[in-house]
Amino acid sequence: MxxxxxxxxxxxxxxxxxxxxxxxxxxxxxxxxxxxxxxxxxxxxxxxxHMGEIMIEGDDAFRLVQKLFTADISKLTKGGIVYCVMCNENGGAVDDLTVYCFDKNKYMLVVNAGTVDKDLEWVKKCSSGFDVAVTDKRxxxxxxxxxxxxxxxxxxxxxxxxxxxxxxxxxxxxxxxxxxxxxxxxxxxxxxxxxxxxxxxxxxxxxxxxxxxxxxxxxxxxxxxxxxxxxxxACYSLYGHELDDSITPIEAGISFVVDNKDNFVGKEALIKQKMEGAKRLIMAFEMTDKAVPRNGYEIFKGNRKVGYVTSGTMSPTFKKGIGLGMVEKDNSKTGNEIEIKIRDKLYKAVIVKRPFYEYKGGNK
Amino acid sequence: MENPKNLKYSKEHEWIKVEGDIAVVGITDFAQKQLTDIVFVELPEEGKHVTQGKAMAVVESVKSVSDVFAPVSGEVVDINSELVDAPEILNKEPYGKGWIVKVKIENKSELNNLLSTEGYEKFLRETKH
The missing domain is CATH 3.30.1360.120 (Probable tRNA modification gtpase trme; domain 1)
Structure with a gap:
């Protein structure tokens, strides 16, 4: 350890x-x-x-990050940061990360602790033929x-x-x-x-x-x-819960991180999903019954399972049970009354607009 | 917080106060400290039969879900409904207002399986909690 x-x-x-x-x-x-x-x-x-930092440096640094990430890095200038996702060919998330732009030849990726090795392997694999140095700074x-x-x-x-x-x-x-x-x-x-x-x-x-x-x-x-x-x-995704190799950023409800730009890994799958609409979506819900939702609990509508909880807690700010859950598209509308199965009992909840808590820092 | 002398304790960190054939049951100060901020309590229904050593209620902190085990077998004759709206009472007064259920003791010999105050404190020291 x-x-x-x-x-x-x-x-x-x-x-x-x-x-x-x-x-x-x-x-x-x-x-x-x-x-x-x-x-x-x-x-x-x-x-x-514990989180990982990966530096990408070299003449092809910009070209590589533009290929790797869902965000349009051409909009990023020196001293700018963007939150985005690094996808596989199917649009699933290899990781979510922030990208720091030092200049067009130098970027820093800040990635999740549990995924650094996987990320490094993926970045290196995708960088073949690019004139870049990829270094693990963790x-x-x-x-x-x-x-x-x-x-x-x-x-x-x-x-x-x-x-x-x-x-x-x-x-x-x-x-x-x-x-x-x-x-x-x-x-x-x-x-x-x-x-x-x-x-x-x-x-x-x-x-x-x-x-x-x-x-x-x-x-x-x-x-x-x-x-x-x-x-x-704040409804920020946590990798391994709202995102993983089989969950796309569209399904995760963060399609704002996917820009329609030239070729990037996963583009075809993501744009298709963006146009057609995802069959399942991560939604925010709050408990109407007194109870605490937890990761893995099943979500029901009527007697049918329609999803599962990806993250849940008792909100210290709002003092009620809140959560994020993956639900079928048809059951993902705001206001939809659902039930969460907790220890073999069903507790009432309702789908609400994201986020529970709006960013309070202003745009300093 | 001191563990009261007039109670008996389980190794699962419940306390029990015997009043005739009724047992008042709660969780110990050690248990509430381990759980920290208790935010939810699921109580059994009155009339439910509970079995010594088996789960009978649930307490949840922000991060964890824990069973409360019945320290004696018997029928639940009263529950502390106040905990539903104010679960933090378990943190503040684990031995007083924080009682969880009252159980009609089925078999008094089961009490011999429980620890005295000294026995419980020795158990805590030995398990290096």
Whole structure:
């Protein structure tokens, strides 16, 4: 089992540690609800060192990323970031990721922890004949996410970069606490905030400095438990749940990531599905009965199974059961009353518009 | 929080308070700490027969689903409906307002399978929780 550079800090903070994607990670320090609310109202600091970073550099870098990803990378300029999906030929998701543009010859991919090896293999396979170098940076780079309405005020105390002028989905290279870093205004919580990348040997130092500097702004370390409830309220996909090798981004309800551009892997299947409409879709639902939906529970309409829950929780913000589920197209309309099978009993739920929680950061 | 002296305990972290032939049942302070933020409780129906060591209720935190096991066999004669709307009572007062069910004890000899306060605390130490 792998540990991030911050493992001992988590232990010192009394975190409950669980296995996630082959890593021993903190699921919470105090409890999930407290950490969730802290991120929504103040600031949360997340150890995301387990995620992978892959650099693509060379004369053909642009041509390769344009072929690999669903988003039109020609729209991406230096210092810009796009969230998109890397598909296989059938349109299934190899992974979902963010792409950072340094220039047309250099891109950084930020990918899921559990899929880095698969991603690298796929990228290398697709890059045959391209003049590029593909490098795995996961062991060199630490990644911390600082999220919440107080994130900017806290990080500004540790950098000379003008954070106020950094727009959402933009990044800059500067110093944090005197350490060379990439700072992006992105996140997985639907709050304003930053993802920060720097040399892994500085992870403990910067982690502790952020917690100290942010104390008066109410910062707390936040585990993967609240990371999951925060992203679920925002209806952000989680790979392995709403996306996998057999689920397309269209089915996942994120067709906005698929641009109609020249050839890219999976284009034929995706455009066809976009035109004809997917036969199944990931939809958001909330419980009308008191109950907590969970991953894998079956979804019923009448006495017939029409889908399954991909993610579910008790929402700390709305204090009711919420979830995402894969349902047949015919049963995916907003307002459709469905039932979730929980321990052999059926509980009422209704399909609602995505997301439960709108991005609160504004378009800084 | 101290584990009250007048209760008996199971290795599955339930407590039981014997009042005549009625057993009041709840989960221990250790259990609620392990679960952390309890957000949902599924209670058995009154009149249901429960069996010692078998699941009789469910408690859920944001991240987990856990069974509550019956520490004695018998008929459920009362349930704490307050927990349905305020499951967090289980975190705040596991030994008081957080009782879960009352069971009419079928066979008092089953009580011998349970631990004393000292026995339960020794069990917690030994299992290095």
């Amino acid at each position: 792998k540990k991030t550079a911050l493992y001992q800090e988590h232990v010192k903070l009394g975190a409950k540690i669980v296995e996630f994607g082959g890593w021993l990670m903190p699921v919470f320090y105090t409890n999930v609800i407290d950490e969730h609310i802290t991120t929504r109202t103040k600031a949360g600091l997340f150890d995301i060192c 062991k060199e780079l630490a990644k911390l996410d600082l999220q919440g309405p107080n994130a900017e005020a806290i990080l500004q105390k540790m950098t000379k970069a003008n954070l106020n002028s950094l727009k959402r989905f933009g990044f800059i290279e500067n110093e944090v606490n005197g350490v060379k870093a990439i700072i992006s205004r992105t996140g997985y919580t639907a709050e304003d905030g930053f993802e920060i990348y720097f040399g892994v040997n500085k992870a403990v130092e910067i982690w502790n400095r952020l917690l100290t500097v942010g104390k008066e702004s109410g910062i707390k370390p936040v585990g993967l438990g609240a990371r999951d409830t925060l992203r679920l309220e």
